[in-house]
Amino acid sequence: MLREISKYAEAVDAAVVSENKGHYYTSCFIERNGKFVYINHSADVRMDDGIKIELGSFMIRTARHAKDYTGGNNQYCDMLQLQSMIDKLLS
Incomplete structure (x- = not known):
C-alpha cells in the first residue's frame, strides 16, 4: 500500500516523509513545500462519529508537521480519489 501512496505523492510533486x-494498517505523512497531510488506511471496517467507514477507504487530513496525529478534520476517500485529495489538501 505504501508503494501506491508514494506513487500518488510523487505524481503531485510531494513525498512520503514518515511511514508506519x-x-x-498503514499510515504515513506526505509533505510538499512545507505542508503536510496524514493518511491512514486499515484493512477493517471502523466507525468515526457513528459513520461506518468501509474497507478500502483512506482517512486523510492536513497536519502541521510529520508527527501531528491530531491535525485537521478527517476526510475519507477511496484509492481512485487519493491522489487528487493529496494534491487538494497540500494546496
Whole structure:
C-alpha cells in the first residue's frame, strides 16, 4: 500500500516523509513545500462519529508537521480519489 501512496505523492510533486506499517494498517505523512497531510488506511471496517467507514477507504487530513496525529478534520476517500485529495489538501 505504501508503494501506491508514494506513487500518488510523487505524481503531485510531494513525498512520503514518515511511514508506519502494521499487519492490518498503514499510515504515513506526505509533505510538499512545507505542508503536510496524514493518511491512514486499515484493512477493517471502523466507525468515526457513528459513520461506518468501509474497507478500502483512506482517512486523510492536513497536519502541521510529520508527527501531528491530531491535525485537521478527517476526510475519507477511496484509492481512485487519493491522489487528487493529496494534491487538494497540500494546496
